[in-house]
Amino acid sequence: MGLPLAAGRMFAGIFSCTQPHAPHVALIFNNNPPQIRVAQSAARMAALRKKSASPNYGGEFPNVEGITNGTFNIKYDLNFTAVEQMVFHTACVQTKDARITITYTPVIYISKKAVPGTCMYKETMAHEMRHVGADVGTVDTYLPLIKSAATSALMPQHDPRPIKQSQIKDYQASESKKLSQAMDKVTAALQRTRQIRQMKIDTRQEYERLSHACPNEAH
Helix, strand or coil, X not given: CCCCHHHHHHHHHXXXXXXXXXXXXXXXXXXXXXXXXXXXXXXXXXXXXXXXXCCCHHHCCCCCCEEEEEEEEEEEEEEEEEEEECCCCEEEEEEEEEEEEEEEEEEXXXXXXXXXXXXXXXXXXXXXXXXXXXXXHHHHHHHHHHHHHHHHHHCCCCCCCCEEHHHHHHHHHHHHHHHHHHHHHHHHHHHHHHHHHHHHHCCHXXXXXXXXXXXXXXX
């Protein structure tokens, strides 16, 4: 026995959700000013160089007295809308918006050989600030890519159907996982681009220039 047409339309309305839309994605870039740590010991600088991805050219240039350690951190928050249907213990759940925060924190370490106010200090700082500028430029390049990746990851894939109220947290966790995976992928690409740009700064020619930039100062 079939349902009357009016009843069929009523139940179709009850068991469907509003047409989904792409969630709004907001990006916040916190570009922290460099922390300058001067008077670092030779042992400390050697330890930092071991962790650095920059080339040391076999120790040919001992008078390069600075190292920049810039860290990126990406955090995100998701907001959802949920319209519960109490009679059927179901809910229409959608991702409303995403807020993604990218924080860049550079720390510049300067050897105690490069005393503030000297030529060596100024040349070293100028070199290290190029590294900071390259990092900031890389983030600027990737901001639209991050937004695009987040939007694609959270785009509804099909017409929504109500889910059980007990499944709301699972749905939210699934959306969070999709965004996390997308952010991991774009972050990996950002780091690869960053490494290429940093290597273009730390060339043999640049290290040679730094080593002879202050001939009137003893090393």
